Amino acid sequence: MTERLTLEIIGELAGVSRATVSRVVNDSPGVRDEVRERVLAVIQETGYQPHSAARSLASNRMDLISLVIPTSTQSLFTDPYFPRLIQGVTQSCNENNITMSLFMLHSEDEEERLYPRVLNRGYVDGVILASFDRADPLVARLEQNKMPFIMIGRPEESSNASYIDVNNEAGAYAAVTHLVRQGKTRIATITGRQDISSGKDRLAGYKRALIERGLSVDENLIVNGRFNELEAYNAMLKLLPHQPDAVFVASDGMAYGVLRALRQANISVPDEIAVVGFDDLPSSATSDPPLTTIRQPIRRMGAMAVDMLLDIINEGIDPPRRVVLPTELIVRQTCGTLNL
Amino acid sequence: MTERLTLEIIGELAGVSRATVSRVVNDSPGVRDEVRERVLAVIQETGYQPHSAARSLASNRMDLISLVIPTSTQSLFTDPYFPRLIQGVTQSCNENNITMSLFMLHSEDEEERLYPRVLNRGYVDGVILASFDRADPLVARLEQNKMPFIMIGRPEESSNASYIDVNNEAGAYAAVTHLVRQGKTRIATITGRQDISSGKDRLAGYKRALIERGLSVDENLIVNGRFNELEAYNAMLKLLPHQPDAVFVASDGMAYGVLRALRQANISVPDEIAVVGFDDLPSSATSDPPLTTIRQPIRRMGAMAVDMLLDIINEGIDPPRRVVLPTELIVRQTCGTLNL
DNA sequence: GTGAAAGCGCTAACAG
């Protein structure tokens, strides 16, 4: 095992002290250009890489953030939401030269065991929480430990945590309004989990659209699909007897289940029932028929979460950062618009 | 900011030296039970957590491994393969108390920039490579740096890297043999990427089954779908004129594209064409119709990869570890068996 | 501008 390169050695080779090399490595000011060049050359030649642990110990920064995802979310495996989110997060991490560690909480038990690793400043600089139950105790623990963190999706009203979210309410509102404009009058909805802000907000948008457009909210036309394809399939079956002429589904993944149910029941989309989803997953452009949906910038949200977290780490937790990103209605076949 | 707890402080509180506390924290032998209890109590009370960087610096272990995924893999977003793999990996990491960092390589460029972070012992203890091009230069670099690593999927023959794989060849063989037994004679295949071992091996299994069963290999019946739903859809369209009576599709994700193409062409499955996939994704049980497929233990593979990597880290790189996991034929509707 | 020196918190010999 060849001896590890250290600042000391590089310094020797370049004829300067360890401290100077450190300055060069960190782009610190106060080094003569000529010297900087010389040191850089040696680093280049030798392929020197700083030892991250040593750096962390001395500087008290880990250059490590963690993304925590609760796996109660069964949709994790069926829904490309998370892969895209993860992609956004890693991309921004790469750009900022920090590394991302991923925690998936498989059970209460594991959650408990992982707490220290996620809460402790000696492990990570900050935490991103995705799709968390709005009242999850982890949130409180993080606050209490003064660990910088940011949520994807809104936390409880009372909390003054930082978050980034998509305007779910407005997206749902746009979807349902669009349906109303098509002349639909019995618009049903299959909702997402109601313990997550996105699920709640999409339902709220649905209701507001109905009310503002002079339609009444019929509880028979509201079924919970929990962001799950199979549950949405069953939910659609339950909805059928109530004869909706349209259904707003709180996620594309669930919308696939709805289309499947409708196909099997021999009900034509969009002629007999119009369907609008939420997410605009890539496969929604080629579903059968192609799905009208609300596009949300998942990847960008992941990337921005990192940027915001870094800002919090560097500038302090207060004031809380809050960002809400807009959505966009993507009209395809399932809403019937293109038939008119 | 309250002062950081250190071994020193805990020691003081418990009336022992820093070293003893360290022993207790690390479950090292050679501490009297009574003392151990006492120290443990203080740790419990204070909520002391070791500083990971300090520990790493002193012990030269990072307790960090990285999972590297090339994003050339577009299927990343449509195919639940990766989420499941990641799940297996994180689960095993959690059990072993190490953290997993995820790298997704979005571009050549980024790959280059990330090399140091992945190759350098100062950053991670080891690396898991998923779905890599079999000749990717990263493999050679890792070997050359003596960085412990393990591939998911087989590397080039010449390489003596450690790997874990699924018996793709045997799985494909089983799928096609099953089709032959149903009396199919014009069995087509839509293959995966041929620069990845799983893609190659599944094609090889297809060919062997045909040959061993006395059928000839017709190049017209072989189309590359690159593990992509849309390409598979197009591939199926291309296949239609050659009138296959069955098609073995190298992944479930692609099989969905095939079913879509067939549905649109008004060709009934399985009556006119039988379809068999590969993966057994959760949604394959509820596809339309439910998909006959080859199940592979994706999550387990991820978990085992971690265990093997840890073994390599602890015991040394030689000899290479190699594991090949079996697959299983899952018979559902699309192969026609259940109609007989 | 540059170097010397003092830690960061921990592990791992080595003594006792």
Added chain:
DNA sequence: CTGTTAGCGCTTTCAC
């Protein structure tokens, strides 16, 4: 069994 000691490789004052 337990304590003492010497680093691990780096950042960061503080002198010069």
